[in-house]
Amino acid sequence: MGDLSGILTPPRTMVLAALGQVGPLSRTELARRLSLSPATVTQVTRRLIDEGLVEELERTPSRGGRPAQLLGLTGAPARAIGVQIALDRAVGVEVRLDGALLQEREIPLDATAPDCLDTVAALVAALASRGSRLLGVGVCVPGVVDRPGSGVVDSPPLTWTSMPAGARLRAALDLPVLVENDVNALAVAERLYGRGRGRDDFIVVTIGRGVGLAIVAGGALLRGATGGAGEFGHTPVAEGPRCTCGNLGCLEAVVGAASLRARTLRMEPATVYAEAGAVLGRAIAGLVNILDPAAVLVLGEATRQWDRWRPGFDASFPAHLTRPTRHIPVEVGAWEDSRWAQGAAALVLGAPLGVVPGIGDQGELVQALLT
Numbered sequence: 001m002g003d004l005s006g007i008l009t010p011p012r013t014m015v016l017a018a019l020g021q022v023g024p025l026s027r028t029e030l031a032r033r034l035s036l037s038p039a040t041v042t043q044v045t046r047r048l049i050d051e052g053l054v055e056e057l058e059r060t061p062s063r064g065g066r067p068a069q070l071l072g073l074t075g076a077p078a079r080a081i082g083v084q085i086a087l088d089r090a091v092g093v094e095v096r097l098d099g100a101l102l103q104e105r106e107i108p109l110d111a112t113a114p115d116c117l118d119t120v121a122a123l124v125a126a127l128a129s130r131g132s133r134l135l136g137v138g139v140c141v142p143g144v145v146d147r148p149g150s151g152v153v154d155s156p157p158l159t160w161t162s163m164p165a166g167a168r169l170r171a172a173l174d175l176p177v178l179v180e181n182d183v184n185a186l187a188v189a190e191r192l193y194g195r196g197r198g199r200d201d202f203i204v205v206t207i208g209r210g211v212g213l214a215i216v217a218g219g220a221l222l223r224g225a226t227g228g229a230g231e232f233g234h235t236p237v238a239e240g241p242r243c244t245c246g247n248l249g250c251l252e253a254v255v256g257a258a259s260l261r262a263r264t265l266r267m268e269p270a271t272v273y274a275e276a277g278a279v280l281g282r283a284i285a286g287l288v289n290i291l292d293p294a295a296v297l298v299l300g301e302a303t304r305q306w307d308r309w310r311p312g313f314d315a316s317f318p319a320h321l322t323r324p325t326r327h328i329p330v331e332v333g334a335w336e337d338s339r340w341a342q343g344a345a346a347l348v349l350g351a352p353l354g355v356v357p358g359i360g361d362q363g364e365l366v367q368a369l370l371t
């Protein structure tokens, strides 16, 4: 498999992100800002220079001391476009190499229409600002994707079966295109720019219409044998109600938005949400016992009501850990709806960094555009 250690280390991502965010910095300044050892910074930057991602700039005279050698990202600022495809709409964003959001746009979409990917391609074209170096397009979908570099999608919510989304968009756009499950894409964004940055092992759980899961293990996304890892929403947790998948008592049939809405019509909302929090806490504790992550990140539309879930969750989650004394952080972040699309863009930005498995030749294309 070759030496992946250099590719998989977060310091690489951190150095690239810092140079993209702050602008040119000296090695000493990088070490200080990122809390890395000078030796690590020297090693990482040497490799980035060899690969053409970073260049040594003119020495600037510093007051009183030796002139500091500044390092900067090469060439024009690189950008990526991310698109979230939902049944009735598509959300697109343009982001910088360091993850900063430049623009976002939402359009109505009929995912069941035969020409829906032409509509997505038109959205991408509208977002591609002139003069920027576009590295590629990331697309996220609520479904199972065979491999991001291929992009064949099975998605009941979109009514897609073996949809060759990646191939069609590549043909329409003539750019690298990476397609991934939406929760996996969120986890890649967290790994690169968010709360997963210093963590090799963490899980992302999303709550909203359904319940989603992404697993980052050993610094990379865990996709499973066929891309279907993380199907957490259909874990059986009760005797009922009937789930959209046809089975009884799946987690998302119990704590998904539709179920909660229906139950608050006949029960006290505080009770409904506390019960949902307790069910979710038990289920996530089971995952933690299996996977031993360093943190649980809870994201998704329903986190806006987390205060209502919290009483039930806080009681049940620690009670079901096999090591209840262990203080595993459960971090619930502020949510904005463009996060899915930003995650899709992170697929492209993370492609040269080894965070996303299964990108194949699309990763090399992104790398070539970057250098």
Ligand SMILES: [Zn+2]
Binding pocket: 233, 234, 243, 244, 245, 246, 247, 250, 253
């Ligand atoms: Zn189900």
